[in-house]
Amino acid sequence: MKAKAESGKREQASVATQPAAPAVILVRPQLGENIGFAARAMANFGLTDLRLVAPRDGWPNDKAHVAAAGAAFLVDQARVYQSVELAIGELNFVLAATARPRELVKTVLSPESAARELRERGVRAERTGVLFGPERSGLDNDTIALADAIITAPVNPDFASLSLPQAVLLFGYEWLKGESASPPLGRVTGFDGPVTEGIAFPGTRPATRAELFGLFEHLEAKLDQAGFLYPAQKRPSMVRNIRNMFHRMGASEQDIRTWRGIIASLARARQGRGGKVS
Structure with missing residues (x-):
């Protein structure tokens, strides 16, 4: 009371x-x-x-x-x-x-x-x-x-x-x-709630650093296998640029899962061709 x-x-x-x-x-x-x-x-x-x-x-x-x-x-x-x-x-x-x-x-x-x-x-x-x-x-x-x-x-x-x-x-x-x-901002409804400035994450959430680091490890390993991160002396700057692209995008947890699925699918396809790049 x-x-x-x-x-x-x-x-x-x-x-x-x-x-x-x-x-x-x-x-x-x-x-x-x-x-x-x-x-x-x-x-x-x-x-x-x-x-x-x-x-x-x-x-x-x-x-x-x-x-x-x-x-x-x-x-x-x-x-x-x-x-x-x-x-x-x-x-x-x-x-x-x-x-x-x-x-x-x-x-x-x-x-x-x-x-x-x-x-x-x-x-x-x-x-x-x-x-x-x-x-x-x-x-x-x-x-x-x-x-x-x-x-x-x-x-x-x-x-x-x-x-x-x-x-x-x-x-x-x-x-x-x-x-x-x-x-x-905008219309407030019982489904969406109020809109605010910035990136909206309906049905998901912003990715954690750990999730991003896991994506980087996955992606960079596959790029090394494909010979993309070459020559060796340029690898550090290439990795920094790739990581920076993902940091700029403000990735969601769903984005990370989607990208990891894309990488896995491309890797499987490459293995099916005997590792050859078309």
Whole structure:
């Protein structure tokens, strides 16, 4: 019972320190499809608070629902406001996404720095949000003036304009990336578990040094028999190069067994030809 109580306390502490995700506020979005694509990007990266300010084609919008695909639930629960002031009224800290500071004196943050800032504020129980402008013109000066800081991505200066869904996806990626030092990659399933960087070893494991040394001994013995490691003065460097090839490949235990089977099969075939090399 005591262990369960301690476990419950740890879980409550973990929940308490999880930062609240920022709201994504689309200001006067023009196309329903872009709203849906933005919702899908939000769902990819764990953002769930979608707010719309005066969508041009009204709301609800069937095209947004279709474009969202599996994230249609975000479209269904999106909140609609008539003004930016109403949409951000209860937030404590707001960022404005724009490629142009427009001569306003504002702190400028990269998407990575912005995500870090919002996480820190979320841990302090502050409510935060990010403003994204309409597709044609982006956020105007009056809207940017309502924000605490600007978020701007490093892009090609000759073509700096991002589409609305792209901008949301870029920010969402940085938000989720900040969740841990090494966040899981790709889809997590009950069969595979989370994907991580590096070589995956499904159904096997990395080879041990002893298994590699056994392969080297086997291979080098057969190469000596075949006369490959010749002349004698070059044998040490040839052996080092061959071993280095196997070290670079990051072999699995299954790889080692496969290679040893290949060597044994080739040796048997050579013996069947009376040791002659074709």
